[in-house]
Amino acid sequence: MTLFERLKADAAPQWASYTNHDFVRQLGDASLPQECFRHYLVQDYLFLIQFARAYALGVYKSPTIDDMRQSLEGVKAILDAELDLHVGLCGDWGMSRSDIENAPEETPTMAYTRFVLDAGMSGDLLDLQAALAPCIIGYAEIGARLQDGGADHAGNPYRLWIGEYAGDDYQKVAGGFSCWLDRTAAQVLTENRYPRVLSIFEKACRLESDFWQMGLDAGSR
Amino acid sequence: MTLFERLKADAAPQWASYTNHDFVRQLGDASLPQECFRHYLVQDYLFLIQFARAYALGVYKSPTIDDMRQSLEGVKAILDAELDLHVGLCGDWGMSRSDIENAPEETPTMAYTRFVLDAGMSGDLLDLQAALAPCIIGYAEIGARLQDGGADHAGNPYRLWIGEYAGDDYQKVAGGFSCWLDRTAAQVLTENRYPRVLSIFEKACRLESDFWQMGLDAGSR
Amino acid sequence: MTLFERLKADAAPQWASYTNHDFVRQLGDASLPQECFRHYLVQDYLFLIQFARAYALGVYKSPTIDDMRQSLEGVKAILDAELDLHVGLCGDWGMSRSDIENAPEETPTMAYTRFVLDAGMSGDLLDLQAALAPCIIGYAEIGARLQDGGADHAGNPYRLWIGEYAGDDYQKVAGGFSCWLDRTAAQVLTENRYPRVLSIFEKACRLESDFWQMGLDAGSR
Amino acid sequence: MTLFERLKADAAPQWASYTNHDFVRQLGDASLPQECFRHYLVQDYLFLIQFARAYALGVYKSPTIDDMRQSLEGVKAILDAELDLHVGLCGDWGMSRSDIENAPEETPTMAYTRFVLDAGMSGDLLDLQAALAPCIIGYAEIGARLQDGGADHAGNPYRLWIGEYAGDDYQKVAGGFSCWLDRTAAQVLTENRYPRVLSIFEKACRLESDFWQMGLDAGSR
Secondary structure: OHHHHHHHHHHHHHHHHHHHHHHHHHHOOOOOOHHHHHHHHHHHHHHHHHHHOOOEEEEHOOOOOOHHHHHHHHHHHHHHHHHHHHHHHHOOOOOOOHHHHHHOHHHHHHHHHHHHEEEEEEEOOHHHHHHHHHHHHHHHHHHHHHHHOOOOOOOOOOOHHHHHHHHHHHHHHHHHHHHHHHHHHHHHOOOOOHHHHHHHHHHHHHHHHHHHHHHHHHHHO | OHHHHHHHHHHHHHHHHOOOOOHHHHOOOOOHHHHHHHHHHHHHHHHHHHHHHHHHHHHHOOOOOOHHHHHHHHHHHHHHHHHHHHHHOOOOOOOOOOHOOOOOOHHHHHHHHHHHHHHHHHHHHHHHHHHHHHHHHHHHHHHHHHHHHOOOOOOOOOHHHHHHHHHHHHHHHHHHHHHHHHHHHHHHHHOOOOHHHHHHHHHHHHHHHHHHHHHOOOOOH | OOOHHHHHOOOOOHHHHHHHHHHHHHHHHOOOOOHHHHHHHHHHHHHHEEEEEEEEHHHHOOOOOOHHHHHHHEEEEEHHHHHHHHHHHHOOOOOHHHHHHOOOOOOHHHHHHHHHHHHHHHHHHHHHHHHHHHHHHHHHHHHHHHHHHOOOOOOOHHHHHHHEEEEEEHHHHHHHHHHHHHHHHHHHHOOHHHHHHHHHHHHHHHHHHHHHHHHHHHEEE | OOOHHHHHHHHHHHHHHHHHHHHHHHHOOOOHHHHHHHHHHHHHHHHHHHHHHHHHHHHHHOHHHHHHHHHHHHHHHHHHHHHEEEEEEHHHHOOOOOHHHHHHHHHHHHHHHHHHHHHHHHOOHHHHHHHHHHHHHHHHHHHHHHOOOOOOOOOOHHHHHHHHHOOOOOHHHHHHHHHHHHHHHHHHHOOOHHHHHHHHHHHHHHHHHHHHHHHHHHHHH
């Protein structure tokens, strides 16, 4: 059993609320109001900027060169590729770069990202990884499940998003992250410490749910 | 004009939403459901723990011994006095220490506190102070205004809370903080940087409003 | 066996070099040139400022309120008392406050203090404690040994320094720190991690030796 | 006048001691004992690891995406290229990878690197840049001056090292860093703050001198 599997089992209610959130279900059956998705996309851009900072913090906090390089992959993925892809995706949905960059950062965006950064800064690399895991591995699980359920059919306007996270590239990133988490845990995790790591993981799941809910709420404004 | 006055004027909408929030008005006219106040009190306890960490970060980030001592006062106030007072206050409202310590930290609590900690860690002492200012000075303004409006009459169950923040001791703390902010700004604030400091201040005001709203929302659950 | 005892045994050469350094021996037999002691005192003042920052970092990094309060004691001890005592002690040795505050921070002072701060920031509370331990507990051992050897006789100009660290108050501080280290280790220390903690401890011992050597070298300039 | 030029002028003695250090002169006239160079190379490898962490800290502390990307270039340069090049260079000088990785980190290495990391963590991006500047720009100046003086002739065993830092690629890195420093300063530098920035720069120059001296001292052991 990987540490991720253990955390997921012990945080089953929070994990279920996050990965089966109405936002996710509506992505899958194409019923999600497009305004909700647009709102989500913009906040997700602001989220990614902070996640690049969190991965950079991972480089700073890494006890070995291998750990540094693993963290660096995350920084590069975001700053060298994902941000521009995201602007392109937003463009497909009718939003300009300045729409995105001038959008105010909402509370759920700040809550999740700053929680991750603080968990990592105040703890060690394992604490940072535990805070990042729900996002990185959860999106892979969500993408794969939606695709397996046939959600990425031609009529679903969200099929590109689903396909990205269901795709081999992203699945490998998530799998690699889980292995890295296990390597760190093998070095530093004790049973006495486990409840604290679990608490970080649970909070991060809750903050992910709040992030989805922010998207849903945008449809009723 | 102090830096605080300038920030308050430039963030007038956010400041007004925060300091005139319905939660505050209902505290003043005693119409606030007690469940809302109880909920607020517990989250405020969890908030204080993080604020002690933020003041400690201030000690770490201080460029002079005077700044270190100023920050230390904040840490001591919370860890040596306010936390126990808060437990006592919660007790008056029927909540035990374990009720408080086992309460889950809600999203608005995490959002504001981790935002402050990250603003301070990623920037310098001025950034940290700008993130702390809405809480520290805002509560003094709220307390004084409610008291001036006669809100602390014997029939108001919230009069102790109002009296604490309207009292001389707290007013001096807030005044001292504003002076300290000016001293720091005199050293490091440029006009080019001002918009970034203002942005931190505005976000902190928004996060304070969300914190009040969390209290209000507890009444309708 | 406490964690400190284990670290001390495993870092026996580094511990011996530090605690039996010529500077220490010459303090004990009163043969230390006074210029060396004066130089040491001034650098130790600059050192204490950074140690107050390190304890404040401990507050920031503490997982529990008890840990926060334990760290806070260290900040208060330095900022509320030791710095002024140190200025007084320097005065006894003919140095004014401005002599002290204008002294350049030397490389060994920067090396040790910034190493502690970075070990703590990049790791967790245990890493910070492991970096602080050689100073806090080592001075207690040195003071007690010199006093037991009769070094604090009336003819020794360094008897006040020896007496301070041999005294009950300081011995209790050091003993309390060792217990705190054990409490943290009981939560988070694994055998796989132990070599990294030992490495921090060993480096801190080496940097303490370099600090003594800086004092000695001042006599030959 | 760039900020770097101003800092260099105001820290003229420290800059001269660093850039005209005997180690540098002996590199130029090929009189440097090879044992000194070998010792330097190994410590420089350990230094680079910490510098990668410092650049990663720059990503974390960057107020804009452009700043994040500028910092990221530094991390990538070290982790994706320089470390392996360095192992190769050490191999040319007869040292294996395990020789390098098992070498103890010496005090001057820890002093400079941890000073940079702490200056950056406790301050803002400008403080970090001021601490990095002597290394990044100083090596370009040293390389160019030695090459201009003809030091990279075929008989000089250190010509590869000189050529690397005199080369166009490195000169551009250093020039780009100076421009980036100016961009940051244009946002946040005040005259009141300047002495603190200068103090960081001066200390970093001193710590660079100590790093050269460590290399020289290795020849007399």
